[in-house]
Amino acid sequence: xNNGYMVYLLRILAAQGALAxxxxxxxxxxxxxxxxxxxxxxQHVLMCDLTPWGQVxxxxxxxxxxxxxxxxxxxxxxxxxxxMAYHREHHRCFxxxxxxxxxxLLLSVLLACRDxxxxxxxxxxxxxxxGRVLEAxxxxxxxxxxxFFGREAEEETVTLRExxxxxxxxxxEKMYAVLEELERQRMTLLPPEEP
Numbered sequence: 001x002n003n004g005y006m007v008y009l010l011r012i013l014a015a016q017g018a019l020a021x022x023x024x025x026x027x028x029x030x031x032x033x034x035x036x037x038x039x040x041x042x043q044h045v046l047m048c049d050l051t052p053w054g055q056v057x058x059x060x061x062x063x064x065x066x067x068x069x070x071x072x073x074x075x076x077x078x079x080x081x082x083x084m085a086y087h088r089e090h091h092r093c094f095x096x097x098x099x100x101x102x103x104x105l106l107l108s109v110l111l112a113c114r115d116x117x118x119x120x121x122x123x124x125x126x127x128x129x130x131g132r133v134l135e136a137x138x139x140x141x142x143x144x145x146x147x148f149f150g151r152e153a154e155e156e157t158v159t160l161r162e163x164x165x166x167x168x169x170x171x172x173e174k175m176y177a178v179l180e181e182l183e184r185q186r187m188t189l190l191p192p193e194e195p
Contacts, residue, residue, distance in 0.1 A: 054083025058169030150179025
């Protein structure tokens with residue numbers, strides 16, 4: 001299937017609010033994401049992803065060019081719907097209002113994360129970095145990274161075209177939020193330094 005058809009299909013699924021499985025790795029037929037397609041532009045798709053247990057696992061923005069297959073209404077999506085009902089889960093939208101068709105989706109998500117002070121993870125090939133968005137424009141994003149223990153670390157600038165996947169509100173970012181809170185608590189318990 002060509003990419004234009006994939007974008008068309010993703011837009012239909014977004015309009016229907018249907019559960020879908022999106023495949024992006026030709027070398028791994030098991031490597032797919034399932035969830036709800038929330039928004040699509042010419043370059044990217046935003047999905048509310050689900051775990052295999054039918055629980056919401058945040059949002060991911062992926063490149064349309066990486067999408068090789070889209071399935072909906074199959075047994076796997078039906079099973080996910082059953083598990084979601086069991087867990088009383090529902091589709092959570094990232095945006096309160098759907099972005100306009102001509103919106104740069106990746107940039108819109110980055111700017112919203114900056115404004116909400118959300119922790120994000122950026123995946124570029126084999127590398128993943130996690131932090132907060134300091135600034136973003138149509139070319140690049142500057143992040144304040146978080147280290148292994150959730151402490152603020154250096155800044156890093158990434159060009160938008162390098163980003164394969166942007167994650168927001170997944171288990172990864174929730175873990176960093178917990179680590180950051182533990183660090184904050186630890187710092188408040190430390191005795192004041194002697195002058």
